[in-house]
Amino acid sequence: MISYIRGTLAAMERDKVIVDVQGVGYGVFMPERAMGLLPRIGNEVKLHTYLNVREDAMQLFGFLTRDDLAIFKLLIGVSGIGPKGGLGILSQLSADDLRFAVLAGDVKAISATPGIGKKTAEKLIIELKDKLDLDEMLHPSGQVETAGSADTAVNSVQSEAVQALVALGYGSTESLKAVKKVNLENTTVEEVLKEALKNF
Numbered sequence: 001m002i003s004y005i006r007g008t009l010a011a012m013e014r015d016k017v018i019v020d021v022q023g024v025g026y027g028v029f030m031p032e033r034a035m036g037l038l039p040r041i042g043n044e045v046k047l048h049t050y051l052n053v054r055e056d057a058m059q060l061f062g063f064l065t066r067d068d069l070a071i072f073k074l075l076i077g078v079s080g081i082g083p084k085g086g087l088g089i090l091s092q093l094s095a096d097d098l099r100f101a102v103l104a105g106d107v108k109a110i111s112a113t114p115g116i117g118k119k120t121a122e123k124l125i126i127e128l129k130d131k132l133d134l135d136e137m138l139h140p141s142g143q144v145e146t147a148g149s150a151d152t153a154v155n156s157v158q159s160e161a162v163q164a165l166v167a168l169g170y171g172s173t174e175s176l177k178a179v180k181k182v183n184l185e186n187t188t189v190e191e192v193l194k195e196a197l198k199n200f
Contacts, residue, residue: 002060006046009038015087017062019045028062029083031090037064052083061087071095078127080120089113097173102128104162104172158182161192174200 005028007021016029017038028047038045047062048069061083063069068090075086075098092113093101101109102125110121158179165175178199182192 002049002051004046004048005060005062006044009041009043009045011041012038017045017047019047019062026060028060029087030062031068031087033091033094034062034064034068050083059083063090065095068095071098074128074131075124078124080123081116085115088115099132100173100176101125102132104166104176105129106171106173109173157189157192160189161196164189164193165196170200 005019005021005026007019007026009017010020010025011018012035015032016027017035018025018027020026028049030047047064048066049063050061050069050072052059052061061072063072072083072086072090075081075089076083081089089098089110093109097109100106105125107118107121107125110116110124111118116124161179161182162172162175165178166172170178175196178196179192181199182195
């Protein structure tokens with residue numbers, strides 16, 4: 001298993017990059033979004049990789065962060081989505097955007113990816129929803145939270161606020177993002193809604 005590759009960015013093609021590691025050029029398939037964030041050719045890069053072994057080929061898929069790699073592994077674990085499909089989804093959506101779309105049940109956002117139809121998007125949401133944590137999305141890692149019942153109350157208020165925004169006609173993914181930006185000091189649904197509406 002090749003966990004990561006560190007070397008010189010030697011070339012960029014349509015859907016992959018060539019990384020020179022001590023004279024050996026590794027072709028690594030990457031999401032288009034990630035390729036746009038790479039340094040100029042000739043600079044050093046480090047890519048977290050997934051090695052896909054088939055009967056007729058061995059393919060390396062690379063990502064800028066371990067988080068992106070983890071999401072990719074979850075995607076290809078969904079029946080009907082292979083490595084190229086997973087790459088396509090992460091070319092269309094960032095890891096966080098995909099989390100929001102899955103947790104909000106936003107079929108439209110996921111099916112906007114070329115090659116991913118409505119049924120596949122629905123299946124992806126069903127299979128990944130339990131593997132992604134709504135509370136984790138509402139509370140960024142490292143953020144200090146209150147403990148016990150107060151923490152539970154905050155989570156409940158924010159979840160209700162998301163549902164209320166969707167009922168008002170806002171997109172589910174956008175609603176989740178807007179509520180996430182609201183300060184945790186807002187402890188009623190009305191206060192959270194008022195602040196969340198400013199984030200649209």
